[in-house]
Amino acid sequence: MTNAKQWAWAWHRQGLDGSQAGKDSAAMLAETGWVRSVGGANPYLSLFARAGLRRDQVDADVAQASIHELPVVRGCTYVLGAEDFPWALQLGTGAAEATVKVLHRLGVEQAEVDSLAEQTLAVLQERGPLDPKDLKNSLGDAVRSLGEEGKKKGASTTLPTALGLLQADGRIRRVPVNGRLDQQRYAYQAWGLEPSGLSDQQARAKVMEKYLHWTGGATLKQSQWFTAFTVAQSKAALADVAAVENDGVWMLPGDHDAYQDFKAPEDEQIQLLAGTDGLFLLKRNASDFLAEEDRDRSVLGEKSLALTADLPDHPIVDRGQIIGLWQYDPGQEEVVAWTFKKPTAAVSKRVSEVEAYIRQDLGDFRSFSLDSPASRQKRIDALRAAQG
Missing domain, CATH: 1.10.10 (Arc Repressor Mutant, subunit A)
Structure with missing residues (x-):
């Protein structure tokens, strides 16, 4: 990807050119791609940037299961529309089954895993949604601790594996406790999704x-x-x-x-996107969207943007070309934006629009579940310094 036409082609296919305006969340996700979710705000901004959807509408769609966060390709969680649920889950079964093999190496027999899965499903069918702690308490001795050796292998108990298997075949689903996709607190509930066929x-x-x-x-x-x-x-x-x-x-x-x-397109089309936006993450090629003269840019004295697998901050993009970086400072309730060249009126306008959206709808813009204002303060300060 080396020129404006190639950037704009990817931009167009991702629906960032206004072609998805007014569409519902499920239709937009089907047309432009599943949205990566890691406990951050990317799903919200992706839907806002493409279709203008506000958080309350997205949360309502999640509550109605017209869209949902599911473990699909590579076993990674994406937000996708209902028409894709059965066969997309099918793509993630290998990752769920791989965790069973870890338990086998720790001395857990298949019969024990299957029994725990069945008991887990029965508890959820009887009691409704439960968070992991309450679910574990309800299952009692059926959940086995795997000690220090299990912790070393990422399996401290047998419950996560049973939950993974149940999710992979659609018998249960994981739902956000407070209905939000950017705050990683979940409960599990029985589902019963029909197989894809x-x-x-x-x-x-x-x-x-x-x-x-x-x-x-x-x-x-x-x-x-x-x-x-x-x-x-x-x-x-x-x-x-x-x-x-x-x-x-x-x-x-x-x-x-x-x-x-x-x-x-001849005219500017400015978007502020998450670093995990599908424009970059689907092919994990963010550096391809940098102009040659911008490839050596860096902040905080780190290696150039062209040499990083993932962007250190969120990108400001014009028709597919990365023209700057941004972060949100919740203390000041503002977007801190750095553009490689003097910002145009269109850039300033979009920064203000996204700033208002984050302030009103989200309160903060986390990249992932463990992101916090304190953890990104150096990045915020560096972008402010670069502005000057």
Whole structure:
């Protein structure tokens, strides 16, 4: 990705050009891609930037399960729409099953895991949503502590594995206690989602088709990062969707011609996005969206932006090109923004709009569950210094 047209093509496919305005959350996620959730505010800002949705509407959609946070590709949690729930969960079963193997190495038999899963489901069906502490208390001796050796292997008890298996096949779901996606406190409740009816290969082909649509094209390696498919599985999925390859980039049939006819917008289109926004995270290639003259920029004396796998701050973006960085300072209730060049009126306007949105709807803008104002204060101070 080296020019304005390529940046704008990805921008367009991600719906950041205004094409998703007015759509509901499920429709937007289906069209532009699942949104990564790690206990931070990215899901909210992604939906606000593309469709103008406010937090109360998003929370209502979560409560109604028209969208939901589920463990899907790589076993990682994304927010996605209801039409994708069954087959997307199917893609995450391997990660759930891998934790069972850890328990086996710790001397836990499969029968014990299966029994705990069944007892967990029965408790949730009887008592309704429970947080992990109450659930563990209800299950009593059915949950086994695995001691120091288990802690070293990331499995202090048998309960998380049972919960993971139940989530992976849709028998339970994890719901935010206070209804918010950016505050990582959860309860579990019985669900009973119907299976997808697809084979594993069909599910892999389905997500490959969506992924290539969301990104506008990707390399084999980039698709593997997102899906965690083997080379053989990836090539089979690409063949199933009749993807075509051009200079190492795989695209859906027709997208090559669509790209040739595509014209980048002439006027500014400014967005403040999260560092985990799909524009960058789907292919994990944020540095590709930097102009050559900006690739060596850094703050706090760290290595250049072009050499970081993930951005140190949230990006300010114009038609796909990263033109600056920002953080939110909840103490001052303001966005602290640094642009590589003098900010235009359009940039200043969008900064003010996002600042008001965060202040009114979110209260803070956390990158992930353990993010805090204190942990990002140095970044905030560095951006303020860079402004000057």
